[in-house]
Amino acid sequence: MATATPTPKLNRIGLPVIEYRGGKSTLCAGCGHNAISERIIDAMFEMGVEPERVMKMSGIGCSSKSPAYFMSRSHSFNSVHGRMPSVSTGAILAQHQLTMLGVSGDGDTASIGVGQFVHLLRRNLPMIYIIEDNGVYGLTKGQFSATADIGSKLKTGVINELPAIDTCALAIQLGATFVGRSFSGDKKQLLAMLKAAIAHKGTVMLDVISPCVTFNDHEGSTKSYKFMQENDEPINEIGFVASFDEIDVDYDSGQIYDVQLHDGSNLRLRKLHEDYDPTDKANAVRTLMEAEEKNEVLTGVFYINTEKPTFIDLLGLVDEPLATLPESLTRPPKSALDALMANLQ
């Protein structure tokens, strides 16, 4: 009996979604990180990003293994613990017209890597920086990380007594130009956020709460599926209209924040939280601080700035990648050396 092979849906550059997939995940079944990998695949596919024009970066940890599980057609660099920012900085300076997406974890970012993280934000390095945040060290079997909330409890009964670092507040304060928080279980919100991230030019810092089913998904954990389902408070509803889509959204304009991104796409934020203005830096930080006092986990896009120059702009680099400049541009002529020598005589 002959059956017609279904034609796979192709994106705008003619690729099926399978060309955005990676290796089989070796993370635990139900790990939030796997859901994030799926959303990255969807976002890159839907945006029609050429996989060969993406660099995937990571540090060390469960989260940092995940670039092996999406986009096998992209170069990937699994570096050392906490040092994804510096390796990414070098890589993007060498190939600045590529899209760079980095996956880190809460230990990799907020503990061992906090120094480099802070300086990456200051530079507004053009990259998408995702923290797969579960509040716990998975590979070493369940120690608290610096994003674990005060009072949260490990499976072993240990209570965290130190305050959490709010990576979003930190990122906003230090210079990232697109800062949001989402939840690995919220497909719609995370996908829209990732698509907008791809269209943005500058540091995109996304803290994605991603429950660890093995060590931190239980009663008493504030990074569990249950806690997030009960306490997730979206600050805005995120719509994203890519530059190649027709704008066809029917919103009450008084409730909408439209932000035009660098590639002509539109990030459309429907306010849920009073008069939240995502371009007001001070208000964004204050909102996050207030939520912390109320034990609420806010999600959504907290801050966006499309005006600030990136590190590449500041350095005034040529359009061609530094990596492949011809020798005629990288080796000054003999006359230059001769003149230097003559000056020293």
Added chain:
Amino acid sequence: MVAWYPITPSTSLIEATTDLLKKFRVTPEGKATFAVVQAEDELAAIGMVLGAGWAGARSMTSTSGPGISLMAEFSGLGYFAEIPGVIFDVQRSGPSTGLPTRTSQADLLSTAFLSHGDTKHVILLPGSVKECFEFSMAAFDLAERLQTPVFVLTDLDLGMNNWMSEPFQYPDKPLDRGKVLTAEDLNRLGGFARYRDVDGDAIGWRTLPGTRHPKAAYFTRGSGHNDAAAYTEKPDEYQAVMDRLTRKFENARTLVPAPLVIKDKSSKIGFLAYGTTDFALRESMDQIKKEYKLDVDYLRIRAFPFAHEIHDFVASHERVYVVEQDRDAQLASLLKLDLPADQVVKLRSILFYNGLPMDACSITDEFVTKEGL
């Protein structure tokens, strides 16, 4: 791409480099064909160097002892994941902070094996300002040819003081950008395995991010990998990579700057030295010749791993004095690890480590005492 963190006595190297880049590496439209980043620390500096080297740009940093210590972990990644980069170490005195404004040669041993696990590095050892110029170019070529971090060890005496020099020669060879496959190559080959030794030189071919071919990508990792760059814990696959790295390092003996024969076949006694020790040693040789009528041979070492000529020099002498500016006879120790057991007994040490540049009399006095002249 230059990434650096301020530290005495290496800062002047970066400041001079930056001035030259601003003068010679700007297009008529005013765009930079270079990037200089003052990093947040030395860990970040070498991380940026490896990131840029991996993505295909020539990259460098410059530091001194404490910075070298901080670069240890990344140096191992560069060695194992086979990523080019150039690290200048303008050596200063002492463990810890030591004497930051004084000179020494005491980073040699720690740099040779910088990082944990089985790691070893290519080191170039210039002995003059002119060689600093020449070896800098050689270091970038070697880093890309060998796909590994290359260290250039100079010292405060050479790196910060004013020197007389012969004029520098304009290079007569094009840059060696190493083994890089393009999309056209991949069309022809149908694919590649990043760490496979297809040419018998223990060096695999690499691709750069951005190469428009569906088979161009590979996964770079510091964890165990096989020759196709896939994660592995299989004993034979892991060991095969480690053995290939050893072969690559062995091959480097003939690619690094060869030692310089200053004097040979005049004596049963020889001197070995590197770097700025050269100046004091030549003067000392004149003193020894004048006062004791003894013409001692001398070979100046210019790189690690050691070239075969160094083995031959030791083999053809009865006693070999290793003259160096550190307390623990680091060059002699490194030679002892490399020489056959029957040659090791020939080595004697003349050491100098008070923070000042070595002087001729100190060498002559120690030599005369040890020789019983």
